[in-house]
Amino acid sequence: MMNRMTKTKTRNQKGLSLVETMLSATLLAIVVFGTVQYFTINRWDHERDVRTQLAWTNMATRMAVAVDYDYFSIQDSLPEYSVPMMFNGVQGYRSTIVREVDDPFDGVAPADTTLPDYLKVVVTFAWHSPDNVTDSLTCSISEERGWAY
Numbered sequence: 001m002m003n004r005m006t007k008t009k010t011r012n013q014k015g016l017s018l019v020e021t022m023l024s025a026t027l028l029a030i031v032v033f034g035t036v037q038y039f040t041i042n043r044w045d046h047e048r049d050v051r052t053q054l055a056w057t058n059m060a061t062r063m064a065v066a067v068d069y070d071y072f073s074i075q076d077s078l079p080e081y082s083v084p085m086m087f088n089g090v091q092g093y094r095s096t097i098v099r100e101v102d103d104p105f106d107g108v109a110p111a112d113t114t115l116p117d118y119l120k121v122v123v124t125f126a127w128h129s130p131d132n133v134t135d136s137l138t139c140s141i142s143e144e145r146g147w148a149y
Contacts, residue, residue: 052135054087055125059137062096062123071143074098074119082130093130097122101140118142 016024066078075098082093099120124136 050088051090051092051127055092055127055135056137058085058087058092058094059123059125059135062094063121063137063139066096066121066123066139066141071119071141074121074141075100078121082126091128093126095124095126095130097124 066074069077078096079098080094080096082095085092085094099122101118101120118140119142120138120140122136122138124133126133
């Protein structure tokens with residue numbers, strides 16, 4: 001009797017076919033690949049956000065240094081070009097450019113005896129190479145009005 005029951009159980013047991021196994025493996029691979037892509041993209045976004053925050057903090061610090069200068073010494077003391085900096089193992093470059101701006105539409109252009117009307121200070125930050133500018137911060141200073149943001 002025992003032998004007959006064992007044979008009956010063996011005949012009724014069914015396993016997975018090759019097609020079912022391949023289908024399951026394919027679905028599992030798709031889920032795993034999607035999950036890996038999700039985490040990879042999130043990591044890249046996080047690293048970009050960290051780099052942006054570091055760039056803005058660095059540019060704001062440089063602009064705070066600029067505010068300490070007076071109108072007449074800013075052109076000689078502030079400009080810098082592609083100063084290399086390293087943040088979290090990534091190379092960055094900061095530039096500070098001071099431009100003279102004469103606004104002919106300010107209402108006093110014909111009688112304007114003090115050129116320029118104001119100085120425009122631009123701090124830029126580039127990642128990986130000096131030409132890859134990703135962030136910039138601009139302020140202006142005039143002799144009469146001081147700093148404007």
